[in-house]
Amino acid sequence: xxxxxxxxxxxxxxxxxxxxxxxxxxxxxxxxxxxxxxxxxxxxxxxxxxxxxxxxxxxxxxxxxxxxxxxxxxxxxxxxxxxxxxxxxxxxxxxxxxxxxxxxxxxxxxxxxxxxxxxxxxxxxxxxxxxxxxxxxxxxxxxxxxxxxxxxxxxxxxxxxxxxxxxxxxxxxxxxxxxxxxxxxxxxxxxxxxxxxxxxxxxxxxxxxxxxxxxxxxxxxxxxxxxxxxxxxxxxxxxxxxxxxxxxxxxxxxxxxxxxxxxxxxxxxxxxxxxxxxxxxxxxxxxxxxxxxxxxxxxxxxxxxxxxxxxxxxxxxxxxxxxxxxxxxxxxxxxxxxxxxxxxxxxxxxxxxxxxxxxxxxxxxxxxxxxxxxxxxxxxxxxxxxxxxxxxxxxxxxxxxxxxxxxxxxxxxxxxxxxxxxxxxxxxxxxxxxxxxxxxxxxxxxxxxxxxxxxxxxxxxxxxxxxxxxxxxxxxxxxxxxxxxxxxxxxxxxxxxxxxxxxxxxxxxxxxxxxxxxxxxxxxxxxxxxxxxxxx
Ligand code: GLC
Ligand code: MG
Numbered sequence: 001x002x003x004x005x006x007x008x009x010x011x012x013x014x015x016x017x018x019x020x021x022x023x024x025x026x027x028x029x030x031x032x033x034x035x036x037x038x039x040x041x042x043x044x045x046x047x048x049x050x051x052x053x054x055x056x057x058x059x060x061x062x063x064x065x066x067x068x069x070x071x072x073x074x075x076x077x078x079x080x081x082x083x084x085x086x087x088x089x090x091x092x093x094x095x096x097x098x099x100x101x102x103x104x105x106x107x108x109x110x111x112x113x114x115x116x117x118x119x120x121x122x123x124x125x126x127x128x129x130x131x132x133x134x135x136x137x138x139x140x141x142x143x144x145x146x147x148x149x150x151x152x153x154x155x156x157x158x159x160x161x162x163x164x165x166x167x168x169x170x171x172x173x174x175x176x177x178x179x180x181x182x183x184x185x186x187x188x189x190x191x192x193x194x195x196x197x198x199x200x201x202x203x204x205x206x207x208x209x210x211x212x213x214x215x216x217x218x219x220x221x222x223x224x225x226x227x228x229x230x231x232x233x234x235x236x237x238x239x240x241x242x243x244x245x246x247x248x249x250x251x252x253x254x255x256x257x258x259x260x261x262x263x264x265x266x267x268x269x270x271x272x273x274x275x276x277x278x279x280x281x282x283x284x285x286x287x288x289x290x291x292x293x294x295x296x297x298x299x300x301x302x303x304x305x306x307x308x309x310x311x312x313x314x315x316x317x318x319x320x321x322x323x324x325x326x327x328x329x330x331x332x333x334x335x336x337x338x339x340x341x342x343x344x345x346x347x348x349x350x351x352x353x354x355x356x357x358x359x360x361x362x363x364x365x366x367x368x369x370x371x372x373x374x375x376x377x378x379x380x381x382x383x384x385x386x387x388x389x390x391x392x393x394x395x396x397x398x399x400x401x402x403x404x405x406x407x408x409x410x411x412x413x414x415x416x417x418x419x420x421x422x423x424x425x426x427x428x429x430x431x432x433x434x435x436x437x438x439x440x441x442x443x444x445x446x447x448x449x450x451x452x453x454x455x456x457x458x459x460x461x462x463x464x465x466x467x468x469x470x471x472x473x474x475x476x477x478x479x480x481x482x483x484x485x486x487x488x489x490x491x492x493x494x495x496x497x498x499x500x501x502x503x504x505x506x507x508x509x510x511x512x513x514x515x516x517x518x519x520x521x522x523x524x525x526x527x528x529x530x531x532x533x534x535x536x
Contacts, residue, residue: 016376018053018379019378021381023068055281064080066173067414071106107209108168113172132176133165138164147254149404179211184263205283211257211259264280267301297333319369323373341370349363364531369531390439416428488502498513500526506528513536515532
């Protein structure tokens with residue numbers, strides 16, 4: 001385990017980081033919305049689970065059009081979630097429990113209720129206030145270029161005097177102009193503010209955004225290609241593996257511009273000044289593994305989410321390919337790899353793997369393989385309970401991408417966590433009302449309370465895996481040897497550990513060794529949709 005008291009360790013290099021989606025983790029005040037005191041009270045769950053750190057999604061002042069990813073004040077806490085003191089308490093309590101804290105920073109855009117955007121609207125075209133965003137004129141009454149919002153529809157909105165502003169996401173999330181020196185200066189202050197309050201790192205939202213090609217020229221679209229800013233995807237359900245592969249063919253003047261790297265070099269210096277144990281992880285939907293590695297060069301950010309793992313289809317071949325490619329790319333820049341199966345933007349992996357018993361078996365198996373790999377694993381709240389994507393009723397959907405397009409969005413992975421009891425809100429908060437997204441009525445067996453009492457539960461499985469992982473995470477080395485145990489089997493050796501994942505339909509022989517843990521019942525052989533850790 002990374003020693004929390006040793007400021008010289010790169011604690012993140014082999015950490016398990018648990019993503020807390022603030023609105024949906026735990027509610028302290030009975031308004032049906034999760035909040036910071038709610039999280040603080042539930043931190044023992046994370047300590048018992050055995051994670052090293054938590055990542056909190058944005059809890060800053062925000063009108064909540066994108067549930068906090070539309071920030072109106074980067075240095076304060078939204079009253080929905082508490083006060084600054086509550087953030088301080090959360091950080092202090094987490095540190096007492098040996099947990100590091102990563103917070104989100106959202107630099108690509110602000111909220112339209114940020115004081116800068118209000119001032120921009122009140123000011124004239126061509127004013128310094130407008131120059132902090134991307135306001136443009138258009139000659140023909142159409143938007144200034146053909147870019148589309150990641151959430152659907154045009155990426156431009158017109159204001160009363162006829163100018164348009166760019167928003168790669170919702171119209172309430174105007175993009176900042178990073179070529180304006182006010183913008184980098186403000187964010188340097190934001191980083192310092194939270195570092196001074198004791199946070200251990202940052203998760204950088206849309207890290208490949210920030211700069212757009214200066215001309216703001218049209219995106220050149222192939223004939224068969226839908227318009228739009230793919231951002232790696234358009235919504236949770238359309239994230240097909242092929243999209244990732246084909247993206248390098250896309251023309252994307254809105255993403256991944258070379259100037260962005262200078263920003264991360266300066267952020268690296270700010271993190272270093274705060275101490276050798278502060279880190280940053282990028283959300284960068286880049287088109288190739290090479291461009292991903294550029295974000296984690298030694299003088300830039302520490303890690304970047306490896307969405308290729310999440311996008312891999314259920315096959316030994318595709319898992320092996322992602323492992324090999326990932327390790328090669330991070331090795332080229334001496335960074336540590338990351339792995340992730342779920343987050344607040346994608347369909348939960350139990351459901352992606354088919355749902356039901358088989359989906360859960362596969363999810364547990366893929367998790368076990370992931371947790372054995374060198375580097376960090378990012379877990380998403382509720383996966384330790386085996387939660388599935390919820391089919392949220394149309395009237396309860398609140399994702400701005402749903403509101404813009406009418407297509408099912410990301411609400412189904414954001415349903416509040418069931419902690420105990422037999423009916424909604426399952427101890428998510430006080431009272432008996434449904435929380436902000438209603439919970440299903442069949443979650444009684446999935447609560448933390450119910451699963452804690454059952455040694456075969458998914459929660460017990462995660463606890464076992466994380467406990468055993470501590471014995472090898474820092475000592476088994478960075479080298480992975482992929483073994484050939486047949487076409488349907490992902491197998492690899494890492495130090496003393498052998499990992500086998502059966503993606504086929506029939507049981508396979510286990511290699512020699514003592515079984516440390518399996519993702520499901522085994523009896524001599526390894527059944528389909530099951531993984532095991534062995535020690536030679
Ligand atoms: C990132 C966040 C997502 C948010 C978007 C805009 O992709 O993960 O939830 O909607 O950025 O900030
Ligand atoms: Mg609340």
